[in-house]
Amino acid sequence: xxxxxxxxxxxxxxxxxxxxxxxxxxxxxxxxxxxxxxxxxxxxxxxxxxxxxxxxxxxxxxxxxxxxxxxxxxxxxxxxxxxxxxxxxxxxxxxxxxxxxxxxxxxxxxxxxxxxxxxxxxxxxxxxxxxxxxxxxxxxxxxxxxxxxxxxxxxxxxxxxxxxxxxxxxxxxxxxxxxxxxxxxxxxxxxxxxxxxxxxxxxxxxxxxxxxxxxxxxxxxxxxxxxxxxxxxxxxxxxxxxxxxxxxxxxxxxxxxxxxxxxxxxxxxxxxxxxxxxxxxxxxxxxxxxxxxxxxxxxxxxxxxxxxxxxxxxxxxxxxxxxxxxxxxxxxxxxxxxxxxxxxxxxxxxxxxxxxxxxxxxxxxxxxxxxxxxxxxxxxxxxxxxxxxxxxxxxxxxxxxxxxxxxxxxxxxxxxxx
Amino acid sequence: xxxxxxxxxxxxxxxxxxxxxxxxxxxxxxxxxxxxxxxxxxxxxxxxxxxxxxxxxxxxxxxxxxxxxxxxxxxxxxxxxxxxxxxxxxxxxxxxxxxxxxxxxxxxxxxxxxxxxxxxxxxxxxxxxxxxxx
Numbered sequence: 001x002x003x004x005x006x007x008x009x010x011x012x013x014x015x016x017x018x019x020x021x022x023x024x025x026x027x028x029x030x031x032x033x034x035x036x037x038x039x040x041x042x043x044x045x046x047x048x049x050x051x052x053x054x055x056x057x058x059x060x061x062x063x064x065x066x067x068x069x070x071x072x073x074x075x076x077x078x079x080x081x082x083x084x085x086x087x088x089x090x091x092x093x094x095x096x097x098x099x100x101x102x103x104x105x106x107x108x109x110x111x112x113x114x115x116x117x118x119x120x121x122x123x124x125x126x127x128x129x130x131x132x133x134x135x136x137x138x139x140x141x142x143x144x145x146x147x148x149x150x151x152x153x154x155x156x157x158x159x160x161x162x163x164x165x166x167x168x169x170x171x172x173x174x175x176x177x178x179x180x181x182x183x184x185x186x187x188x189x190x191x192x193x194x195x196x197x198x199x200x201x202x203x204x205x206x207x208x209x210x211x212x213x214x215x216x217x218x219x220x221x222x223x224x225x226x227x228x229x230x231x232x233x234x235x236x237x238x239x240x241x242x243x244x245x246x247x248x249x250x251x252x253x254x255x256x257x258x259x260x261x262x263x264x265x266x267x268x269x270x271x272x273x274x275x276x277x278x279x280x281x282x283x284x285x286x287x288x289x290x291x292x293x294x295x296x297x298x299x300x301x302x303x304x305x306x307x308x309x310x311x312x313x314x315x316x317x318x319x320x321x322x323x324x325x326x327x328x329x330x331x332x333x334x335x336x337x338x339x340x341x342x343x344x345x346x347x348x349x350x351x352x353x354x355x356x357x358x359x360x361x362x363x364x365x366x367x368x369x370x371x372x373x374x375x376x377x378x379x380x381x382x383x384x385x386x387x388x389x390x391x392x393x394x395x396x397x398x399x400x401x402x403x404x405x406x407x408x409x410x411x412x413x414x415x416x417x418x
Numbered sequence: 419x420x421x422x423x424x425x426x427x428x429x430x431x432x433x434x435x436x437x438x439x440x441x442x443x444x445x446x447x448x449x450x451x452x453x454x455x456x457x458x459x460x461x462x463x464x465x466x467x468x469x470x471x472x473x474x475x476x477x478x479x480x481x482x483x484x485x486x487x488x489x490x491x492x493x494x495x496x497x498x499x500x501x502x503x504x505x506x507x508x509x510x511x512x513x514x515x516x517x518x519x520x521x522x523x524x525x526x527x528x529x530x531x532x533x534x535x536x537x538x539x540x541x542x543x544x545x546x547x548x549x550x551x552x
Contacts, residue, residue, distance in 0.1 A: 114512055116419045117464070138419075140467060140510060148464030387420075389545045 007047050010056060011040050012210075015128030018060040020100020023163055026068055029107065030153035033125050035071070039064035040128060101126065102218050103165050105211070106175050108152075109182040112159045117152035118182045119189070124149055127207055137204050138189070180228050180284065183212050187232050191239070205236055226275035227285030233268035234291035237261040249390040253300045265295045286315040305335035322351035326361055338369040356385035360395060367402065376403045421467065421544035422517040424507045424524055426537055428475065428500045433536040434529035445530045452527050460509060460520065467508040475499035508544070517541055 015036065022032040039060045053059040108122040120138075123129045129137075135145035166172045190204030212229040219225050241255035272288040290311050297303040312328035315321075325348055333341025342365050345358065352358040363378035379399035386392050438446060453469075460466035478499070480492040496502070507524065511517050521539040529535035 116510075116512060141461075143461055144464050144466055144510075147462050151464060387543050387545050392545065
């Protein structure tokens with residue numbers, strides 16, 4: 001991000017509000033989105049030099065509308081007069097910005113889009129990022145990202161989704177679910193950063209948190225929104241302790257808990273406690289509650305594993321997700337011993353066949369049980385199947401640590417130990 | 419989204435044992451046009467990260483660290499030059515199935531008379547970020 005920070009923040013805040021107004025005026029989301037993006041670029045250029053206009057929001061709306069009118073002008077002379085007349089009217093004051101921002105978010109996260117295009121469109125239309133910034137964050141050429149965004153807009157246009165809030169019924173639930181999922185994916189992209197990419201990726205987590213905060217402000221009574229925001233905060237709190245300075249992974253049990261961000265933990269814990277006592281419990285709330293239990297343990301041995309095991313049980317019944325079942329097996333091993341965990345893993349051989357995480361967990365539990373030979377075999381199998389460099393390093397080192405004879409300080413690098 | 423590299427080497431092609439330098443000029447042009455069109459298509463679909471061809475095996479060198487002395491540099495020609503990498507595409511796609519679909523398109527590049535050369539394409543997933551502990 002190379003805009004001036006104060007102006008940058010203001011532009012990002014105003015972007016969805018302005019887009020809402022312009023979309024309402026012309027009824028064409030795709031064209032309005034382009035016009036607003038141009039207005040934002042113009043503001044980023046002029047405001048730091050000339051100072052803020054009296055009404056930054058009004059300036060952006062007028063500029064975007066003018067751009068769009070110019071666009072129409074080159075297309076149709078008749079419409080030109082109508083749009084010029086429209087421009088003389090002040091922007092409608094009766095539409096609340098919050099409603100528009102929410103509608104935009106629902107539009108950009110529409111289930112008709114692939115996750116990758118929904119993410120890109122959300123970051124641009126609601127987050128106010130430029131195509132270049134989004135391309136940079138995802139390490140994709142700008143032309144490729146521009147196409148992804150323009151195809152997403154085309155798809156929305158073709159699907160004929162109206163620019164309105166979904167009805168408060170099954171449709172609302174389904175659409176809200178995909179909004180939360182897209183925000184979760186954006187957070188993940190940033191959180192699961194790999195070596196050398198950290199700077200830009202961290203900004204994605206920050207952006208996901210900013211958007212989740214925004215949704216929470218607009219839907220304060222929604223427990224799952226609060227749950228997702230809490231989950232992000234409670235996870236992000238551990239970021240400083242999660243990797244070494246050169247990007248190698250540090251597992252939860254070995255993290256320096258003094259480096260966890262207590263301010264984020266306090267905020268996340270308060271959010272999730274309020275949400276869970278207020279109404280129906282959903283999957284993000286359960287995940288946040290589990291994260292909160294980890295974050296509140298001052299030492300790893302203080303972790304409330306029986307409670308975590310119970311929460312994973314609820315989460316598994318709610319989602320039927322085998323990855324949740326895998327985590328439940330870990331919790332069972334920690335609460336009741338490795339044999340309990342290994343027994344639960346047997347049911348996962350089929351749903352998670354060939355998945356490296358099943359091998360990684362099995363290796364860990366065999367190690368806990370003192371079966372070194374089995375642990376080494378599963379660590380190696382996991383290392384050969386992961387698609388993540390830091391994880392491959394971690395798992396390879398675990399296998400080597402357990403299989404190395406006690407006094408063989410430095411074997412030749414790259415040689416598999418027998 | 420997952421990244422894959424689609425790798426091509428100099429191995430003989432199923433559909434075309436004739437080296438490209440012996441093709442008719444129009445066939446060579448059709449082959450090159452095909453590659454450009456495919457890259458444009460993949461940019462347009464928001465999936466192309468990079469596409470590069472590598473200079474020929476004649477210019478390849480193998481370099482080996484040799485302790486305190488000068489590194490050992492071996493020039494070609496190499497007996498196994500057919501196994502050398504000829505070029506690659508890096509793509510960012512929704513699924514492994516999509517990567518295979520694109521590889522199949524690459525493998526259908528036209529040879530003499532417009533007949534697909536059926537070059538085998540090696541599809542390799544690029545290591546990415548660790549899965550999260552969320």
